[in-house]
Amino acid sequence: MRLSQFPLSTLKETPNDAEIVSHQLMLRAGLIRRLASGLYTWMPLGLRVLKKVEAIVREEMNSAGGVELLMPTIQPTELWQESGRLEQYGPELLRLSDRHERPFCYGPTHEEVITDLARREIKSYKQLPVNFYQIQLKFRDEIRPRFGVMRAREFVMKDAYSFHLDADSLQNTYEAMYRAYSNIFTRLGLRFRAVHADTGSIGGNASHEFHVLADSGEDAIAFCPDSDYAANVELAECLAPSAERPTATAAMEKTATPQAKTIEDLCQQFDLTASQTIKTLIVEASEECDADFVALLLRGDHELNDIKAEKHPWIKAPLSFAEEKAIRKVVGAGPGSLGPINLPLPVIGDRAVASLGGFATGANEDGFHWFGAHWERDVDLPELADLRNIQAGDPSPDGAGHIEIVRGIEVGHIFQLGTKYSESMGATVLDENGKDSVMTMGCYGIGVTRVIAAAIEQNHDNKGIVWPDNIAPFKLAIVPLNQNKSERVRDYAEELYRQCQSKGIDVVLDDRDARPGVKFADIELVGIPHRIVVGDRGLDNGALEYKGRGDADSRDIPLDQLDELLQSLV
RNA sequence: CGGAGUAUAGCUCAGCUUGGUAGAGCGCUGCCUUCGGGAGGCAGAGGUCGCAGGUUCGAAUCCUGCUACUCCGACCA
Numbered sequence: 001m002r003l004s005q006f007p008l009s010t011l012k013e014t015p016n017d018a019e020i021v022s023h024q025l026m027l028r029a030g031l032i033r034r035l036a037s038g039l040y041t042w043m044p045l046g047l048r049v050l051k052k053v054e055a056i057v058r059e060e061m062n063s064a065g066g067v068e069l070l071m072p073t074i075q076p077t078e079l080w081q082e083s084g085r086l087e088q089y090g091p092e093l094l095r096l097s098d099r100h101e102r103p104f105c106y107g108p109t110h111e112e113v114i115t116d117l118a119r120r121e122i123k124s125y126k127q128l129p130v131n132f133y134q135i136q137l138k139f140r141d142e143i144r145p146r147f148g149v150m151r152a153r154e155f156v157m158k159d160a161y162s163f164h165l166d167a168d169s170l171q172n173t174y175e176a177m178y179r180a181y182s183n184i185f186t187r188l189g190l191r192f193r194a195v196h197a198d199t200g201s202i203g204g205n206a207s208h209e210f211h212v213l214a215d216s217g218e219d220a221i222a223f224c225p226d227s228d229y230a231a232n233v234e235l236a237e238c239l240a241p242s243a244e245r246p247t248a249t250a251a252m253e254k255t256a257t258p259q260a261k262t263i264e265d266l267c268q269q270f271d272l273t274a275s276q277t278i279k280t281l282i283v284e285a286s287e288e289c290d291a292d293f294v295a296l297l298l299r300g301d302h303e304l305n306d307i308k309a310e311k312h313p314w315i316k317a318p319l320s321f322a323e324e325k326a327i328r329k330v331v332g333a334g335p336g337s338l339g340p341i342n343l344p345l346p347v348i349g350d351r352a353v354a355s356l357g358g359f360a361t362g363a364n365e366d367g368f369h370w371f372g373a374h375w376e377r378d379v380d381l382p383e384l385a386d387l388r389n390i391q392a393g394d395p396s397p398d399g400a401g402h403i404e405i406v407r408g409i410e411v412g413h414i415f416q417l418g419t420k421y422s423e424s425m426g427a428t429v430l431d432e433n434g435k436d437s438v439m440t441m442g443c444y445g446i447g448v449t450r451v452i453a454a455a456i457e458q459n460h461d462n463k464g465i466v467w468p469d470n471i472a473p474f475k476l477a478i479v480p481l482n483q484n485k486s487e488r489v490r491d492y493a494e495e496l497y498r499q500c501q502s503k504g505i506d507v508v509l510d511d512r513d514a515r516p517g518v519k520f521a522d523i524e525l526v527g528i529p530h531r532i533v534v535g536d537r538g539l540d541n542g543a544l545e546y547k548g549r550g551d552a553d554s555r556d557i558p559l560d561q562l563d564e565l566l567q568s569l570v
Numbered sequence: 571c572g573g574a575g576u577a578u579a580g581c582u583c584a585g586c587u588u589g590g591u592a593g594a595g596c597g598c599u600g601c602c603u604u605c606g607g608g609a610g611g612c613a614g615a616g617g618u619c620g621c622a623g624g625u626u627c628g629a630a631u632c633c634u635g636c637u638a639c640u641c642c643g644a645c646c647a
Contacts, residue, residue: 016583109647144643481606
């Protein structure tokens with residue numbers, strides 16, 4: 001490709017509606033343009049990246065036994081009624097109707113369509129297992145699209161659906177998909193991690209999310225460097241501390257703490273550490289609980305995990321905190337002075353608070369705290385539960401070491417679905433005995449367009465994108481300098497360009513009539529991994545200048561060693 | 571949907587408080603100069619100031635309503 005013939009549209013300044021780097025760089029490098037909220041046009045340059053990602057996904061899916069098909073984006077709403085998901089999906093489902101007023105929706109996912117297909121096409125266990133996949137646009141009318149293509153409303157997704165006679169077969173395909181996903185993200189050149197995920201409302205017995213590791217990631221992942229344990233922080237279980245509770249010595253002491261409204265204040269003013277304190281949060285109780293509110297106890301340095309809390313039968317879901325007025329009415333003191341001692345409410349303690357001894361906590365009297373309190377001597381040990389977020393340094397739930405936390409972007413998710421859809425939609429086959437048997441399903445998604453944003457989040461510097469080789473829009477840029485004046489430079493660059501093309505190198509020639517600074521800046525912004533500069537200065541020395549996008553400096557390549565370099569780029 | 575904010579040239583923004591015929595930088599077009607890190611000069615093109623009402627002799631500016639977009643929360647590939 002010649003850049004003089006390619007509509008490259010780079011931006012020097014950062015558009016102000018882009019918040020995260022990947023979005024900014026995708027706009028600046030001219031990969032995408034926004035049409036409306038959550039809707040993006042893939043520009044020629046961006047499309048090259050998209051096609052490369054798709055190709056890798058396709059190859060790995062095929063070699064893992066997947067079969068590609070293509071389902072419509074528009075689906076009849078009837079199918080969603082059948083599966084029972086119409087209400088569940090709610091306003092995120094974009095509904096439309098045709099000229100006959102028949103209800104349709106723009107597919108946010110394709111379980112219904114594929115299950116409908118399967119029940120028509122698959123009659124015998126001999127046709128199983130199969131794993132259909134497609135690479136198709138989806139539309140989800142997200143409440144809040146953001147971060148460009150990272151959370152768009154319309155996006156490209158690779159979705160696969162497998163059908164099986166039994167759970168063992170599903171397990172095999174599931175494992176094959178796990179491996180395929182690992183291969184895909186490896187080939188894409190990304191640092192990623194597969195993590196245990198909640199099977200949640202979809203049910204089934206296994207689910208993994210694949211996360212690209214990046215500081216800007218929306219999810220926090222807890223993993224153990226000494227084992228293969230990795231889970232979303234929201235789900236990672238916090239084990240009860242193994243340490244013995246210290247024995248009581250001095251009696252507890254009521255202390256005036258008028259200036260201490262927070263744990264932080266308290267620690268500063270009274271020389272305590274947060275892990276010696278207990279904080280008390282008041283939340284609304286569920287109907288199952290006979291009080292209006294429930295008190296939750298957490299160690300001062302721990303954070304409440306909403307999801308875990310909501311799972312407790314006494315606590316109302318979704319979680320909601322009591323208002324100060326209500327707290328004062330029930331307890332007689334405001335937040336900042338609350339504690340479990342003489343608290344007229346049901347209490348749930350996080351596991352970690354149970355092993356504290358001599359702790360500080362609010363006295364349920366404004367401006368006072370108890371110091372040196374002990375369980376059982378001063379107050380009964382409450383009901384215990386896992387209520388907090390796991391933290392770096394906590395023991396791994398699998399007992400193999402200590403947890404570290406990284407941030408990640410969810411780019412893939414694999415599920416063992418079971419019979420949720422096949423059951424409700426009547427997708428059955430005849431088994432060996434000639435009996436109807438409900439097929440068991442798995443489903444496997446990759447956010448293809450999101451992968452691209454994630455790749456940029458993970459690979460960029462202050463000059464722009466630093467693409468991994470395999471998904472760069474071009475692999476090599478040839479940059480002739482002063483080509484208009486120097487015939488020698490022009491001829492050499494043209495010759496080199498031809499040579500690269502004949503070797504099958506994915507090359508772009510920057511034959512634009514632009515100044516060197518402009519060319520360098522564009523090539524770097526766009527993130528082309530390899531660059532060869534052809535200039536008079538180099539040719540005088542019988543050399544070309546090579547620079548990898550991630551390299552600090554360029555280096556001269558003597559003309560007679562050029563072939564070697566080109567060979568490595570094929 | 572709740573909360574916060576923005577809307578003026580292709581992009582980044584000034585002008586609005588205190589109403590008086592619309593500005594800059596970058597980008598774009600032409601010419602000259604320059605040619606190893608987003609150069610310099612000259613000349614240009616480009617805006618119903620988001621939309622609709624209102625106040626006023628006069629509205630980008632003040633008032634009301636609407637719309638779009640962005641950010642924070644729940645959702646997700």
